[in-house]
Amino acid sequence: MRLVRLADGADLAEWRGHARALLAEGVAPEQVQWQVGEQAGLLPANADGPMPSMAAGVAGSVPREFLVLATRVLAHADARRHAVLYRLLWRLAHGERALLRIVTDDDVAWALRAAKAVSREKHKMKAFVRFREVQGAQGNVFVAWFEPEHDVLPQVAPFFVRRFAGMRWSILTPTRSAHWDGQALTLGAGARRTDAPGADALEDLWRTYFANIFNPARLKVDAMVKEMPVRYWKNLPEATLIPGLIRDASARMESMVQAPPTVPRKAFPAPAARAVPAATGGLDVLRVEAAACRACPLWQPATQTVFGEGPADARVVLLGEQPGDQEDLAGRPFVGPSGQLLDRALKELGLDRRAMYVTNTVKHFKFEPRGKRRLHARANATEQAACRRWLEAELIRLRPRWIVCLGAMAAQAILGKDVRLLEERGRWHALGDGTQALATVHPSYLLRLTAGEREVAWPAFVRDLALLQRALAA
Amino acid sequence: MKLSEKLALLADAAKYDASCSSSGGQKRDARASGGIGSNEGMGICHAYAPDGRCISLLKILLTNFCIYDCAYCINRRSSNVRRARFTVEEVVQLTMDFYRRNYIEGLFLSSGIIRSSDYTMEMLVEVARRLRQEERFGGYIHLKTIPDASPELLAAAGRWADRLSINVEMPTEGGLKALAPEKDQRDIRQAMGRMRLNIEEAKAEKKAPRFAPAGQSTQMIVGADDASDRDVLTTSGNLYSNYRLKRVYFSAFSPIPDASKALPLRPPPLVREHRLYQADWLMRFYGFDVAEIAPPDASGMLDLDIDPKLAWALRHREQFPVDLNTAPRETLLRVPGLGVTTVKKLLAMRRHRRVRYDDLVKLRVPMRKVAPFVATLDHRPHAEGETRALRAAASEPSRQADLFGH
Structure with missing residues (x-):
């Protein structure tokens, strides 16, 4: 042996x-x-x-x-x-x-x-150590008395250094002690309870907090004891309150339930009502109305209606299909990856997006949740039809000279249900009221292509938009 | 008013916010700053109250004066509750004093709305700024955010705080209209959307200013209106996917002093909140979706007697027993009584040897619950266990532990 x-x-x-x-x-x-x-x-x-x-x-x-x-x-x-x-x-x-x-x-x-x-x-130990402040020769020191069940102080002391580097402290236990002087950690011999201070002036405030954060209407003593076993209580200043809080809880709850409703003694002013634009019938009013639209169920899981934006006297309307994830969050059209691609194309052509009115055919984001992601889903015919009145109302107020339809849904909304995007793209169509419409692919189509395919598709997209550049220059 | 009286009133007013989490966020170490306070990613509960809730943060309101009149709230303007207001200095001092004594992980500051949203938000932000800049405080800060506060204030809040939250308050829009008619669900969702954009932008760009690195969370009150568990879970699922929330807290409605007539007198059973947290957990970590968990019947309510996973398994007896030696992880996770950790252990073990009945005993899984649903090398459950008997045998004694509440 x-x-x-x-x-x-x-x-x-x-x-x-x-x-x-x-x-x-x-x-x-x-x-x-x-x-x-x-x-x-x-x-x-x-x-x-x-x-x-x-x-x-x-x-x-x-x-x-x-x-x-x-x-x-x-x-x-x-x-x-x-x-x-x-x-x-x-x-x-x-x-x-x-x-x-x-x-x-x-x-x-x-x-x-x-x-x-x-x-x-x-x-x-990280949770239940309670420091008490004592006056020291070189400033105040924070001292704690703790009785761990296992020999964990050497392993836990560095945590207290990381947390309380800016103060001097000691943790005393029956078998070991740890001291931090602001510079170095020292481990020493065990101590007695009487070596630690007996009270701290702040403890009354802490007990006040403990008593008042407790909700007497939901007593769950077992859950408390499971996480804060009774053996720790003797060194926790707040624990002295526990028996009293438990004893009085049900009476306090009953008195809340039994108390008759009261009449307010004092009247505070209510919040100011939301400012609503005057009923001029303009785009601003339309935007507010559309924000409350429930003509189809798409509003329900979405964040907000994504209405068009741009100057009321814009001569060009850029019309997309539906807002995506980012647009839904920001409440603005074409701000996500598709929007960035569109911006790039416009920039290449020297076109200023701020002078145009940018909007979508359907104003709500439609998606399928997949875990933490939201996968884009295409609005069906009913949803598109329900949303059509907003686009029509926008166009009536704007009376644009040119409409650029990005994607099949937009092209069909303007040029008719039977339009085939790939056949009709890249040329102007007269709409009868003096408006000219141009159709091209949606930038999100380009995002879905492989890098090789995009090399062909991107110039074609820019070429289509160049028609707008020429029309504006003429 | 004395500081202790203010603390009593403004802690009492804050306790209906269920969240006390201090997890996540930016790692901080006081040795680098020479100040006080650290954050190591895992929150610590420094005490537990007899309501079973963890006390991790100093959770208080800056003031309980409020211009809103939400029926479920103790601070609504028509309530006769005593009012108080902390100064910024008092909150900063209290936080530091408590933190130095290791009572707390940090501060969770909320407020009634006084004057205007921006005025109130500015004060909350000022507390956080002073803690970080003047006190070099490295502990956790959670700020309650006011939906229609200005973007500049939101940015400042996100810079100083680890976590921001906006409460959706009620599971359904109808519930919000009925109990908080001055609040608008659209404002709340828009603010959460903006917050997600800010959080993601700060994460994506190294040079971008810090923004709420511990993310955003929210809370809804359960049992104050007639929303079903299915409504609650549908809403929470939507909130997780729309706004990538870290947590959706459910707060079982509990009676408040000086309650409004619009409220039910009695609280819902606390176990309802517990079941909802279990269901929420199953959706987030076990691959279940709402339609599977919320029972197909009209009530849309979870079973209070048994946990939602067991309830699902009893409705799908045809998918059991699951062979513990061959089933893939996602199937193992669907076995009642097997948690993520146990499944991980089983998977690690079975690469080296076959799993036996005795292994389950040694893993200390709840055998009465697990055994009827699994097969091992030396065990197969009786072919036709009565569902009713299984239900009875597997029912837990009604322990109302708020396991997932924090």
């Missing part, structure tokens, strides 16, 4: 040094006895014999995951932890490479449970 004495039962480096040596020597787990103790601390780390240098060869192949697990398990209070870890190490090194995957293996399960308990204790 081999006896290994550890000075610090939670220290990975120390345990690992011994374990490596034992493994290299071929000492089987059942031949090792692990001990942590005061006397052990007085001995040099290699008291049980020199460490063979070949150790790294065997232990070096241990999965990193094991070291992470071991760090946690070593902080556990159970005295068997060193033996279980060594057994795991032994088995990993002796043919059971995938051992940690077999989470129902007794050793693995034990270690995982221990690691989980330690992780939880670390988390609870």
Whole structure:
């Protein structure tokens, strides 16, 4: 039987040094006895014999995951932890490479449970440490008393450094203490409760908050105790209130339910009503009306009506099909990827979009939700028909000289149901009232093409729009 | 009025906001700033109140004066509740004092609307700015955003805060009209849309100013109107996909002091809220959609006795038993009693050896619930378990733990 004495039962480096040596020597787990103790601390780390240098060869192949697990398990209070870890190490090194995957293996399960308990204790320590401020010679110091179930302070202290770098603090526990002076972290010996301050002036305010954020109408004591076990309560200033809050909760709730409605004693002014543009019949009014449109069901899942925008005296109307995801969010037409492509084409031709009226045939985004994405869906004939009155109303008010239809839906709305976009694109059509209409593809069509196809389609699109450039110049 | 009295009133007024999350957002470390406060991505609950809710943030209103008259709200202008108002300085000081003592992760600041939306929003933003710039505060800040505040104020809010939120208040537009007639669902959706654009723009461009790196969330009150669970889940599904929300919180309507006559007297059972969170979870992480979870019957209500996954499985007995040694991940996730973590463990394990009944026991899954739905190397459930018996056996004791509430 081999006896290994550890000075610090939670220290990975120390345990690992011994374990490596034992493994290299071929000492089987059942031949090792692990001990942590005061006397052990007085001995040099290699008291049980020199460490063979070949150790790294065997232990070096241990999965990193094991070291992470071991760090946690070593902080556990159970005295068997060193033996279980060594057994795991032994088995990993002796043919059971995938051992940690077999989470129902007794050793693995034990270690995982221990690691989980330690992780939880670390988390609870971050949560439940309560500092009290004390006057110090070099300014105020924040001191906390905490009683962890496992030996987690060395692992948690860096968290408090990251969080409270700008103040001086100490955390005292029965077995260890940690101190931060604004520059360096020091770990020291354990302390007694009386070494920590007994109160802090802020605690009354904190209790006031705790009492008032509690909702007596929804008592769930089990849920509270599950997350904040009673053993922590003695060091939580707010916990003294808990029994009273629970006791009075149902009476408070009943009195709320029983209380008759009251008459307001004081009248506060109501919010100002939304400004509505005067009923001039202009585009502004139309926009407000369209915002409330429910002529088809598309409004329901959408954010808003995406109405046209541009000067009321624009001579050119750019007409698209439907708004997309980005347009729905922004409430403006052609601001997404298609809009950017359109802008690029207009820029190439030296055309100013701001002088044109830009709108869509259907004013609501239609989509199918797919997880967190919204996939574009084409508005059907009924939805298109329901929306037609807005486009007609826009065109009546604008009386544009030229209309550029982007995509088949827009072309059909202006040139008639039977129009075939690919046959009719790239030339002007007289609409009878003096308006000329031009049809071309929708920029989103270009986005769907492969890079090779786009090399042909892009110039054709620009060529179509160049007709507008020429018409404007004439 | 004394500070403690203000705190009592303005915390009391804030408790109907269910969110107390302090997760996500930009990583911060006080060693870099020499100040106080860090954010490591995972929120911490510093205390729990007897209502089972986590206390992570100092959750208060700047003021409970309000020009709106929303029936469900304790602060509506026609309520006779005592009114109070913090100064910006008081909120900053209180946040720092609490934070230094490790009571909180940060601040969740909301407010009644006084004078105008912009006036109120400006004050909220000023608190956040002072914390960040003058106190070098690195903890979490969540600001409640007012839908029609100006874009400049929204940008400033997003710059200082980790998370922003706008409450949709009610699951349906009808509900909002009935209980909050001065609010407009369109304003709320538009504001959420703008917020998503801002968040995505800040993420896409490195040089863009910071904007709410922990995203946006919202809340709706459940049980104050007659919206069904299907309505609630349809709305939350829509909100997740439209605005990429981090969370949609459900807040079971609870009686308030000095309640409006428009409200029901009694609260809905708390377990309803719990079932909705479970259903929401199934939609977000387990690949279910609303139509599957909300039962096909007319009521559109979830079963209160059993969880929604079990309810679905009992309606689809033909899809079971699932063979734990061969079924793909998405099928395993549909087995009642198997969670994401257990499924991950099973998948990792079965690459090396076959799964047996005893493995399930050792994984500590709820056997009574799982066993009737799975096959292992050495176990097949009895061919015809009575659905009613299964239901009874698998019903949990009515623990009302608010597992997903925070």
